[in-house]
Amino acid sequence: MRIAVIGATGFVGSHIVEELVNRNQSIKAFARNTDKVLDSKNVAKVALDVNDVQALATDLKGADVVVSAFNAGWTNPNIYEDYMKGAKAIEEATKLAGVKRLIVIGGAGSLYVNNQKELQIVDAPDFPEEIKQGALAARDYYNVLKQDKDLEWTVFSPAPEMHQGTSGERKGTYRLGNDVPVFNAEGRSILSVEDVAVVIADEIENAKHINERFTAAY
Template sequence: MKKVAVIGATGFVGSHIVKELVDRGYQVEAVVRDASKVQQNDKVSAKGLDVNNVDELAESLKGNDAVISAFNAGWTNPNLYQDFLTGSENIEKAVEKSGVKRLIVVGGAGSLYTPDHVQLVDTPDFPAEIKPGATAARDYLNKIKENKTLDWTFFSPAIEMHQGTAGVRVGKYRTSSDTPVFDESGRSVLSVEDVAVALVDELEQNNHIRARFTAAY
């Protein structure tokens, strides 16, 4: 596998995925809204596309060995729930239409389960400001589970991805399927750099085909 398309390549997570892929010797096609924001070179090319234009996106994705979607409809978007769900569904359709088999989707931690079998997004203390996006990611996970064509993987980051260890690439982590991974102090933490490591490791190892997984230290 040599060429990977990254959707949302200039975002918080997407930019780190691009770096990790390039560092491991991959060719990257950055699929973004505005291609001028991508620093292109011999390893990274860019295409400015609307993910909701399924035909155009599918054509762009042809020839890639895999697609990693770090699509985000914008945390301050008043229509975040519907825009995330629609965009994610259209990306899935475009990947199918392109003929690429491997799709890795970055979702949220909100669909992970507590020990009481309640999804985090449904707990009373879940942050209201990110609930629409987290709910959309949860609902999309339920949808992609129906896909029997693609070799898809859905990744839920640790509960604390933005805190604690930002800027650190440890290169090691522990995984789980549907429940958060906690450290000895009861925290679920993973830097965005190691989110990228976990995603590219999954790309190379195919440990979670047609399944969801999460990772933390």
């Protein structure tokens, strides 16, 4: 397959690229600084201005699927506005390029705290204030993308404790869910970033969550 990965040097995006390389996929890796993109014969590096829709569309042509691990920067004081603008630009460029599938790495904040679906995690009173604007942006963009009738879109919400996953650990196994976190016996939802990459690579290859959001954890 021909896979475009946007945000290829980020925390999640870099692991997705590595997982796809290990599966011998053909990758076009987009990043602001391509010097940090993984060197591989399977990887073509492309410098990215996420808001240049026409240029991005040109570079996306020929891809079978676009994976957006775009992040506007957690320390960016304008993270909400910049994320919404960038995410919408990627969506538009994907359509202009004639690519049908778009997989977006969203946030855990739009997951519901339980099966009653009365409260999303980002709206809980104990949600960390320092990441709230980014989480709100990911949640609000998910609501935007749900209205897109042209793309075969997928949104992946990582486990709430993705950052607590053992660094460097790739188990290759996980359990799937939809709108509520997947909890273990201790009531925690944990998945390493390495296994997030496994989840995304599996979704690229198997297309099990077209026009829906899903999550995963151990």
